[in-house]
Amino acid sequence: MWARALKEKVTFHDGCHGLRELGTKEAPRELLRAVKGLELVEMGEAESCCGFGGMFAVKYPQISTAMAEVKCNSIVETGVDYVVSNDSSCLMQIQGYLSRHSPRVVKSLHLAEVLAQQ
Amino acid sequence: MINLQEPQEQFQHDADRTTADEPRRAAVRKALGNYQIARGKTENAFASWQHARDAAATIKYEGVNHLDQYLREFEEKFTARGGKVFWASNSAQAREYILNLARERGVKSIVKSKAMTSEEIHLNDALEKDGYHVIESDLGEFIQQLKHEPPYHFVFPCMHLKRDEISALFERELGSAKTDSPEELTMIARRVLRQHYINADMGISGGNFIVAETGMISITENEGNARLTTALPKIHVALIGIEKIVPRLADLSLFLPMLATAGTGQQLTCYNSMYGGPRLPGEVDGPEEFHVVLLDNHRTRLLADAEQRDALHCIRCGACLNVCPIFKNIGGHAYGTTYQGPIGSVITPHYRGLQDWKHLSGASSLCGACTEACPVKIDIHHHLLQNRRNAVAEKKVWWEKLIWFGFRHLMKRPWAYKLAIRLAPVGQLFHPFVYGTELDPVQSWTKTRDFPEAATQSFHDWWRERKGARK
Numbered sequence: 084m085w086a087r088a089l090k091e092k093v094t095f096h097d098g099c100h101g102l103r104e105l106g107t108k109e110a111p112r113e114l115l116r117a118v119k120g121l122e123l124v125e126m127g128e129a130e131s132c133c134g135f136g137g138m139f140a141v142k143y144p145q146i147s148t149a150m151a152e153v154k155c156n157s158i159v160e161t162g163v164d165y166v167v168s169n170d171s172s173c174l175m176q177i178q179g180y181l182s183r184h185s186p187r188v189v190k191s192l193h194l195a196e197v198l199a200q201q
Numbered sequence: 202m203i204n205l206q207e208p209q210e211q212f213q214h215d216a217d218r219t220t221a222d223e224p225r226r227a228a229v230r231k232a233l234g235n236y237q238i239a240r241g242k243t244e245n246a247f248a249s250w251q252h253a254r255d256a257a258a259t260i261k262y263e264g265v266n267h268l269d270q271y272l273r274e275f276e277e278k279f280t281a282r283g284g285k286v287f288w289a290s291n292s293a294q295a296r297e298y299i300l301n302l303a304r305e306r307g308v309k310s311i312v313k314s315k316a317m318t319s320e321e322i323h324l325n326d327a328l329e330k331d332g333y334h335v336i337e338s339d340l341g342e343f344i345q346q347l348k349h350e351p352p353y354h355f356v357f358p359c360m361h362l363k364r365d366e367i368s369a370l371f372e373r374e375l376g377s378a379k380t381d382s383p384e385e386l387t388m389i390a391r392r393v394l395r396q397h398y399i400n401a402d403m404g405i406s407g408g409n410f411i412v413a414e415t416g417m418i419s420i421t422e423n424e425g426n427a428r429l430t431t432a433l434p435k436i437h438v439a440l441i442g443i444e445k446i447v448p449r450l451a452d453l454s455l456f457l458p459m460l461a462t463a464g465t466g467q468q469l470t471c472y473n474s475m476y477g478g479p480r481l482p483g484e485v486d487g488p489e490e491f492h493v494v495l496l497d498n499h500r501t502r503l504l505a506d507a508e509q510r511d512a513l514h515c516i517r518c519g520a521c522l523n524v525c526p527i528f529k530n531i532g533g534h535a536y537g538t539t540y541q542g543p544i545g546s547v548i549t550p551h552y553r554g555l556q557d558w559k560h561l562s563g564a565s566s567l568c569g570a571c572t573e574a575c576p577v578k579i580d581i582h583h584h585l586l587q588n589r590r591n592a593v594a595e596k597k598v599w600w601e602k603l604i605w606f607g608f609r610h611l612m613k614r615p616w617a618y619k620l621a622i623r624l625a626p627v628g629q630l631f632h633p634f635v636y637g638t639e640l641d642p643v644q645s646w647t648k649t650r651d652f653p654e655a656a657t658q659s660f661h662d663w664w665r666e667r668k669g670a671r672k
């Protein structure tokens with residue numbers, strides 16, 4: 084996806100279950116840092132929930148969307164082109180919001196997708 | 202008959218309104234961002250915040266699981282010094298006791314310091330209906346009282362208001378001049394309040410801890426108003442939930458800094474006072490009568506629930522609200538409860554009925570930020586899950602049942618699952634015709650977010666065909 088020589092900027096979204104149930108904070112970042120040509124830029128709201136939450140996302144769409152807004156504004160602010168996470172539900176929510184509302188194209192990727200490019 | 206759907210509908214409606222108010226959300230986010238920074242620093246002042254949490258949870262476990270013993274120990278020691286203890290099973294009994302007392306003693310004017318229990322039993326309404334003049338002395342509560350609004354947050358009652366809104370409120374209600382200075386605003390309130398302390402013949406407070414060992418109650422505050430409320434009027438009533446018990450005085454050496462840290466990011470609140478009863482012979486100040494009303498009001502119902510009993514460990518620090526993304530986006534009033542935020546969503550169904558208040562447990566992404574922040578290690582977000590389970594076990598929701606029935610059958614049959622995956626791209630061809638409209642089956646998603654495109658190749662197919670796959 085990215086040429087080796089090119090610098091790609093990504094930010095990482097901590098999925099709640101990975102972060103708080105499993106206590107995984109550094110491991111995915113370490114993996115990302117090991118990818119050549121990739122620069123990790125931290126966002127302010129990295130640990131904030133994206134607002135997915137399963138049925139919550141459709142039962143309380145207004146709250147879920149407000150949470151996505153906070154998350155995605157923080158992503159866009161970093162100036163990255165990609166947001167990476169290891170939770171596909173979060174990515175569905177984040178991509179869903181970004182494609183509709185983001186002023187510029189920011190794509191979401193699963194950590195495995197990034198690593199599989201190597 | 203009460204319409205059972207009402208609180209739920211009201212909640213949806215209020216959440217629609219408050220999530221659309223981005224300036225207010227941004228202000229709350231900023232204030233709580235500052236809290237987070239301050240709290241982070243004070244947490245680091247503990248040798249180990251995590252060990253402190255373990256210790257606190259152990260102490261509260263001990264207290265809550267021996268409530269009978271410790272509450273009686275408190276009563277015995279407190280009454281030995283001339284204090285009075287009243288055991289209120291419910292809000293009506295608590296209100297009656299306080300109203301009777303006011304009536305018998307010919308009370309006219311009442312000054313109050315912060316007490317969420319009094320919000321819980323709607324004490325102000327009852328007192329005012331009987332003709333008493335009641336004034337809140339905590340600055341935030343004072344402002345909310347002038348606004349005729351309940352507290353927005355049980356630790357920061359008016360955190361949602363901006364300075365100019367408070368100034369305008371004071372101009373309107375107190376006739377003061379417009380000002381942008383927080384100090385001046387405080388002085389305006391102080392001038393009004395001082396007079397009331399002197400005139401009041403009854404003081405009402407809450408209490409942060411009940412210490413069994415010494416028969417005392419502990420009140421923590423930042424403004425000194427609770428001290429004046431307890432010291433000046435002749436009669437004092439402290440209205441406290443029974444779960445506020447701690448066994449020993451030494452326990453406060455952990456809980457006072459912990460409450461301050463988790464609550465506001467302070468190392469200690471400005472005033473921490475202990476009260477052991479009325480003024481004794483030879484003492485220069487304090488009330489002549491000191492009553493403690495121990496409030497159950499369905500706390501024992503929670504106590505009977507072994508799975509969620511630890512919710513009674515709560516020291517009402519408000520940390521779970523401060524980190525909650527739901528609270529930050531819908532604000533405190535949308536909950537429609539005395540206790541807002543995650544802990545409110547856990548306990549309100551126990552206090553006020555599961556079917557009426559179960560929606561609050563549903564209105565969570567279960568992100569777990571609350572549980573992580575809780576100083577006494579209440580398993581808050583799992584309790585929300587248990588409330589959901591209990592609500593469904595008690596009363597099924599037909600359309601949810603239908604969905605899970607379909608889902609279960611699909612997931613149990615690989616052929617059906619594979620078929621559904623193959624049909625998804627075909628089905629999606631028709632989606633644009635109804636996208637985002639009432640006919641769209643996923644409208645509540647597509648109204649605000651794009652729906653992901655179904656992949657043309659399933660993961661299964663890709664896995665089978667990938668290079669080097671074993672055939």
Ligand code: SF4
Pocket residue numbers: 463514515516517518519520521522544571574575576577578579581
């Ligand atoms: S549940 Fe925990 S975090 Fe929330 S108010 Fe109570 S003690 Fe504080």
